[in-house]
Amino acid sequence: MTTVTAYQGEPGSNSAIAAEALYPGGTRLPCRTFEQAMDAVTQGVADVAVIPVDNSAAGRVADVHHLLPESGLSIVAEYFLPIRFALMAPSGTSPAQLETVRSHVHALGQCRKVLRDGGWRTLVSDDTAGAAREVAELGDARHGALAPPAAAAQYGLDILLDGVEDEHDNTTRFIVLSRQAVHPGVGDGPMVTSLFFTVRNIPSALYKALGGFSSNAVNITKIESYQMGAGLHASRFYIEIDGHAEEPRVALALEELAFFSSEVRNLGVYPAHPHRLVSRGA
Numbered sequence: 001m002t003t004v005t006a007y008q009g010e011p012g013s014n015s016a017i018a019a020e021a022l023y024p025g026g027t028r029l030p031c032r033t034f035e036q037a038m039d040a041v042t043q044g045v046a047d048v049a050v051i052p053v054d055n056s057a058a059g060r061v062a063d064v065h066h067l068l069p070e071s072g073l074s075i076v077a078e079y080f081l082p083i084r085f086a087l088m089a090p091s092g093t094s095p096a097q098l099e100t101v102r103s104h105v106h107a108l109g110q111c112r113k114v115l116r117d118g119g120w121r122t123l124v125s126d127d128t129a130g131a132a133r134e135v136a137e138l139g140d141a142r143h144g145a146l147a148p149p150a151a152a153a154q155y156g157l158d159i160l161l162d163g164v165e166d167e168h169d170n171t172t173r174f175i176v177l178s179r180q181a182v183h184p185g186v187g188d189g190p191m192v193t194s195l196f197f198t199v200r201n202i203p204s205a206l207y208k209a210l211g212g213f214s215s216n217a218v219n220i221t222k223i224e225s226y227q228m229g230a231g232l233h234a235s236r237f238y239i240e241i242d243g244h245a246e247e248p249r250v251a252l253a254l255e256e257l258a259f260f261s262s263e264v265r266n267l268g269v270y271p272a273h274p275h276r277l278v279s280r281g282a
Contacts, residue, residue: 002027006037006046012151013129018081018174019050032126034064038071041177049073049177055083056171058106065226065238068267069196074181075268078192080275083170085111088132088157089144095160102131103146111146114164120144132157171275181268184244190272191244192221195254198236198263205260206237212256213241216249236263245269 003026007015010030019028029046031037040046054060085107089098101108101115102123108115115122125131125145132151135143144160145151152159175194184191199205213220222240243250245266258264 003048004029004046006031006040006049008032008034008037008051009127010129010133012132012148012154013127014081014083014148014172015050015052015127015174016129017148017150018052018079018172021081022050022077022079022174022176023048034061035067038067038073038177041073041179042071044179047178048076050079050174051177052172052174054173055106055110056169057110057165057167060224061106065224068177068238069236069265071177073177073179075175075194075270076178076180076182077176077270078273078276079174079176080273081172081174083110083165083172084148084163085128085146085165086149086152086159087114087144087146087161087164088152088159089135090139090141091156091158093141093144093158093160097141098144098160099142101144101146102134104128104131107131107146110166110170111164113166114161129154176270182270184269184271186244186246188271190242190277191269192240192272192276193243193245193250193269194238194240194267195257196236196238196263196265196267197257197261200260200262202260209257209260212253215256216253218243218250218253242272 003023005019005023005026006029007019008031009015037049041049052061053064101120102125104127105124107128108122128147129151131145132147132155135145136155199209219242224238225235
């Protein structure tokens with residue numbers, strides 16, 4: 001059965017590349033926003049959504065973690081994609097002719113050196129492949145785009161400079177969202193558990209809530225805070241931990257977390273991607 005995969009962006013984008021790597025030969029459903037991609041899964045139009053959550057150079061992707069708790073979807077997999085950017089323009093263009101380069105805001109931030117050296121003005125597009133399409137439609141040698149090399153072939157552009165990302169170990173982490181949670185076994189290999197929680201409004205609540213991870217030797221690999229509305233409301237936290245939620249030591253840590261929290265929501269237990277283990281020297 002063919003998997004229908006929703007993603008934010010256009011054909012040729014990094015999200016499209018990640019979707020193809022995860023579900024080769026499947027049906028793609030490009031969406032304008034992350035929310036639309038998630039809604040496609042919620043409504044049954046797509047089977048899964050492939051969503052970027054953070055980049056090694058640019059940090060977390062805005063909005064995604066705000067959308068996750070209310071989506072009702074579960075994280076079932078993760079994928080790390082090496083990011084490569086090329087400077088592209090209409091056929092026959094030289095870098096000296098360029099005046100403006102457009103791309104997604106994260107891509108512009110990940111290619112600052114080449115932009116600075118070229119002295120070009122920048123314009124923000126909805127996504128990298130969309131920037132390539134816009135440049136192809138303009139057909140003007142004064143306008144170029146930063147996008148994955150695949151986008152040049154997709155939209156008939158010439159690659160002027162390849163490998164222009166500032167950091168050549170630049171990597172984006174994607175998560176796969178599904179209506180149905182997966183239930184891997186405790187002994188099925190290295191696992192990651194993702195959670196949202198809101199601490200009780202008492203002194204030292206966060207310190208106490210996280211104490212169980214330390215005392216049970218559970219590694220927290222990510223923690224991020226999100227303010228809920230205006231005013232002095234308790235913060236919501238997103239965390240990722242090494243291990244399966246049903247492992248005894250992890251279960252004990254989660255029990256202590258729940259005691260000092262007004263809400264704990266398990267977003268998914270899923271296999272750790274090999275890149276995660278290699279990057280730690282595991």
